[in-house]
Amino acid sequence: MRDELSDVDGPFEGPGLDGWMEEPSDVYLPEGEVHSLGDKHSCMFSRRGDTLLVSFEIAQDLTPASEMPQPNIRAFAEAKDWSHLAVVSLGNTWFRDQSVFALFDHLTDAGLFDDFEQILFYGSGSCGYAAAVFSVAAPGATVLAIQPQATLDPRLCGWDTRFRAARRISFTDRYGFAPDMLDAAAQAFVLYDPSERPDAIHAAMMARQNVTLLRMPNMGGTLEQNLQQMNILEPLLELAATGELTANAFYRLYRARRDNIDYLLRLLARLNRENRHYLKYLLCRDTIARMPRRRRVKRFRRQMARLKTAMENREILLPYSATR
Incomplete structure (x- = not known):
């Protein structure tokens, strides 16, 4: 996604998806190019192997704006010969948009998710929230969410004052409350730093029988970048996609923090x-x-x-x- 979207600073360009959404039996999703989902979202699909990675990303995060390493999910999926569906937002939208809802409705109706042996939904922060809620479209999938929010509905999360502008966004309609959406997942892994109090509360809200909470104490608020910096993000994605990720496997990888x-x-x-x-x-x-x-x-x-x-x-x- 870096090559296609790194310079985006306005509405996404590319063919819209209204036409093919009307005939889900004819086509799943046009492949190989960026497709707009309204003014603030876009997606791209590449079909390769029997493993599908569904990643949620923010366009601004795809540029190397800081010294911290940025994950290149598309390159990783290509190297593993995985199929890849990337859904990208322009800014922090939490993907709360009817066009994004329509995308996953269409893919469910078209049976795209039935084509794959393993499906992994992945994201961090607002993208981790999206990975959790939209995983309900592919029952039996695995979810890897880093510092996700459970919801930002002020009635439930008025204590989280980090995203005041998001209080204008509705989190009560479809694909809304992340903990409930995770019920359809085979397993989900939520990574958080317990010393970051808002992240810890959101993680606690997402605790379910099929959810494993993975603590990363003293890591701060940039866990995705830290995992990338320690060279363990990609091994985590691979373990999660193949069904081999466990708490023990994670903490073995997490020993890399001793050299960070x-x-x-x-x-x-x-x-x-x-x-x-x-x-x-x-x-x-x-x-x-x-x-x-x-x-x-x-x-x-x-x-x-x-x-x-x-x-x-x-x-x-x-x-x-x-x-x-």
Whole structure:
């Protein structure tokens, strides 16, 4: 999707889908090019293997606007020889649009989802919400949702003040309440940082028998980028699509956080706030020993120097075994 949509800053261009939606028995979805779904949404479908990845993305997120790595879902699907349906929004819309509803209605009526052995719905944030709610169109699918919202209906989520503009969007009509929509999934995985309180509450709202909540403490609010940075997003997608993703499999991959400097800095900040001097000393010593030449390790060196000074002045006391 990056090549086709990276420069989008206005309504999506491309053939509309009104015509083929009228005759679902004749065609599922035109392949290989971007198709508009009104002014704020677009989609593209590529048919390859028996695994279908349905991804939800925001057009602005497809450009490398920051130093954080951006997932290229289309390239990943091509490399795995997966079929791919990408639904893209222009800005944060939560995909609450009748044209998007009509797309999934059409694909259900046309039987597209019956053609595939495995189906994975994927998204992050508002796209994670969309992955959860539209998965109901393909019962038995797997869902991988990162930091999804359960709903932004102010009657239920007035406590979530991050998206005030979204309160004008209706979350009470079709494809509305994500936890209920997940009932049709074979299994769903929700990734969140429990220290990010709104994300944790939304994740708790989505707890169901078929939903596995995967905690990522001290990772902050950019989990998709962090997973990409640690090179574990694509292995997660592959495990989820093949039915091999479990909590144990996830946490084995998640050990990569031990070499992620952003995670270690957030952990250091938390230990500072909590005055956990012993654990802070161990963290600094281990990080310096394992990553002596990493650019931001100097922060750990400064912390270590302050700890040693405080110990010499007997301002803090650490177990002798920690300092050997």
